[in-house]
Amino acid sequence: MGILQILLNSMQFIAIISLATLGIVLIFQTSITTNFAQSMIATVGGFISVTLLTKYGVPALASYFIAVAAMFLFGVFIDAVIIRFARHVTPVGKQMLTMGIVLLLTGLIPLVFGNVVMQAPKFSNTIITNASNTLSFSMHNLIGFILAAVVIAAIFICLKFTKWGLSVRATASNETVAKMMGINTRIITGVSWGIAGAVGTLAALIYAPLTQITPTMMVSVQVQGFMACVLGGFTSFIGPIVGAIIIPVLRNIVGYLGADTWKDVVVYLVIFLVVLIKPMGLFGKKIVKKV
């Protein structure tokens, strides 16, 4: 198995984690909250899609679309109802709020969707191999990767070139000043939460077929998405994406080198060291406060 195969194998998780991490960093920058509930919301989206597919026989594309749209609205809803009302809460408190949401949803999912463990079908079951059969690559993997790349690229382009993107960056830089400049920060943060919910759901849709559908299925994605943000730096948009590329590749490389059990330890050790040396992340900028 060569480096190329490792990279191909990593593409799946690069896609999933970069979507998750985009959601996390978007919310962090616009509402200064570390969203522990990112993947939980995504999980709900996953559940909606699978339930529609398997229980109600809704065609695949439609169920995906409904799930994504629903979670977009759900994200907006959470921002409008909970986060907005917690203006005065400290950052630690806001983290706690998102944790509360995690617990709430963990409890609600079985209630709403039932306790039956479901299976999600892949986007496509074909496996592509190259001529000499040395490399293999699943279609599902490819579709997922392309989807993620397109979505992320689209969001990046919007961020950089559209008026909306400018508003987001302004709000991220300083919400009060942005408000004074006439930017409706409430819509900005609401939409950010919505987008986070939507891309998270997309990640769930890619990830769900690879595992069992349980309420806690995306916990590891949440943690890795979070770690990607840490590695890349919460204060930039490109950093977390780079982090989302590094982490799966690193894991697979370590696995390839034979130390399968040490995969996660190495990753966390690397992150630990990075934060120790450069707390702001690889791409982060230090915000100096005047004493």
Added chain:
Amino acid sequence: MGQSIALRIKRVLKHPLSSFVILGIVLLLVNVFYRAGIIQDIAFVRSVARVIIYSIVAMGFSLLLGYAGLASLGTSGLIGLGAFLIQLTYSQKGIPMVISILICLVIALVVGALIGFISLRIEGMYLAIITLCLSTILVELFRIGWGTDTFNLPRFQTFFGKEFPGYSSDGGLLVRDVMYYILVPLFVIVAMLTSNLMRSPAGRAMLAMKDSDSAAKAMGISVLKYRLIAFIIATVYAVFAGCLYMFYFRSTTYTDWGLALSLNILAAVIVGGSKSLLGCILGCFIIFGIDGMFLQNIPFFQNNTNFIYIISGALIIIVVMFYPGGLAHLWLDLKILIRKLKLKWRHYKYGD
């Protein structure tokens, strides 16, 4: 004559440490009632023991969060560290109980100091992330070192030379009972020590450090020293609780010590009130106790095991949004409200 005795009792009760002693007595009675057959289910007692053990962690955490203002998500890894170290020293190497615990505490001291030094470079959220990484690394090490099996402590038949029957007996103390009767006084002692510390110059220094770094330094408080103290205490408490966990529950596996536990302890402390010890204990009771103690017996909750999460999740959200001071704060507000109502009543009746 009777009046002065009543006054004396009142004065003793007002002492801040008395509430812990009373709590300790109540907890001891739990096991007594169990042995006497009043409480039927062993799961109830086990739940109480679990709450007690996590409360010890929460108290250290409360000192860290509520007094020193330092965030740490590494608690679960540290408790697990205690449990696994006991496995290593007591079970595998056969080192007697008290010495194993002492070894664990020394290691905890070193780890706590390490984290304390790290905390000087890293602030706020990033500190939480680093401790999270640390905790995850520890848990991974557990998985690598001890595998995915559950680890059991061999039943100890002798205890300081006295023989105790194992798990089947009629009359006479079981080992499990002995551990419980050791657990409760230790818990009360830890609570009293922590309460003392909070009401001493060190506690005030930590609050000063939390509210205003510069003012604290100008008043002679060494930020390094007190951060170290806060982290060392929190770590030692967590590891100590882990040791106690291992001795009481006698089995563990690496999945016990995931992120979820850290978050739950954080939640318990915040829900209860980050500066109040009784609040922490209450928070632990709500988050870790109610499920095992009461709800397991109600069919609705048995079928929907995840329902408890809805309650704790909703509770966290409500407390953070409306009562950032936690339930302890709620209690104070209640007292103020009662006083206000009393005044209103007086005004109504006497027209003051």
Added chain:
Amino acid sequence: MGISKKLLHNFYSNRAENFKDDLDGAIEYNEFYQEKQEVLLKKHYDKFVAQEQEKLEPIRLSSVLLKSEVKIQVAEKLKSYDEKDIWRRKANTQTQVRGLAKATTDSDKQKITEAYETQLRSLDKRREEYEHKVTASISSKLQSVCAKDEKEQKEKLAKYKVALAESDKRCKAEHQKLEVQKQANIKVFQLKTDAKVSKASKKYETTLVDAKKYSASKVDQKLEKNVVLSLHNLTMQFGGLKAVDNLSFDVKKGEIFGLIGPNGAGKTTVFNCITQFYKPTKGEVYYEDKTGQVLLLNEAKVHNVIKKGIVRTFQNVELVWELTVLENLLVAAHSLFKSNLFDQFIHTPKLKKEEEMIRAKALKVLDYLGLTYLQNAYPVGLPYGILKKIELARTLMCNPRLIILDEPAAGLNDAETQELAVLIKKIRDEYKVTIFLVEHDMGLVMDICDTICAISFGKMLAIGTPKQIQKDPAVQEAYLGGE
């Protein structure tokens, strides 16, 4: 080689400081002990007097006329009855008021007034009955004890007077005894303290000599006789910006020194350089500490500055909002606590003694500033002027030598600023400290400062008495707007 010398110097200096602290602490505790003894004496004496009075009571009763004594005691009982009764009467009145407010028809109003009067009559009747009952019971009780007529009274009175005289003698003797004991206690403690002090003094002296042995030549810098703080070519550079540029001046002992300058002149930076919140880029800050040694402050750590006797306030009031006002003062005295962590975990008597003493000190300081009524209040929501006073109170907790005030008048109105001026002068006079302040309020500065230094863009403009500064053309141009 130089490093080991420096380490040794620091080691001995710190030890000397500790001994001096022990010294001062012992002396302070001695004073506190004496005050406590006084309080205890009063308590015991009062108890003894009360006991004597109890013993005398039967004799006294026998010496008074039945009628008059009964009258007195009944009046007393009626007083306490009335204290309770007043509430019933108030309730009655209030019921009437409420009823009248709600009543619409005249007949209702009539009914309510009637009810009120009925209740009033019944209350009066109860009082009468109570009076009768009490009079009867007291009379019967005292019947056998009190004097029945004038003749009996005269002889019993004589007896009483004799007993009273004897009791007085006993009280005086007891007071004497207690006083003697108090003096003895004080003496014993004084001896203990003296022994401690002399021991610590000796150690202090020898350690000081050792410290001086290893002192680097730089620190041999002699300050002029009455100078407590001296800045030499102080420069503070942030990247390309020179916030403070080659600033030098001396602050004399016991004076009130003012630093003025337009916004952005670098005043707060100077401030922070002195208190070691910033480490100066260039230049030295020399300071004469309590031991008479001249220190290079640049080498001190921020949290050690207070131990040398330098305290500061903050421009934005930096109180600890989660502690009460009294506890804020206790934190300010943090460096005075000698108890270690172990003591604090189990609240040893040592810690309790220290807490008691420092608490008493904090109350005294609060009293000095007229803030005693706020001791258990939280700073949140208190008026700004009061918060500034609490900040000031904090500085007095540690027996400071140099108090640095960062814009103490900021946010105060004219009256409060006047009060502040008087207060600062009072503190300087009574606590024998040097005061260094940075201020914008020209009135305050010209009023109380002995010396003023004006800076602009980090450079010194002028230094001198208020009058000189007022006349200085450079200052006028830069700051006062030219005359």
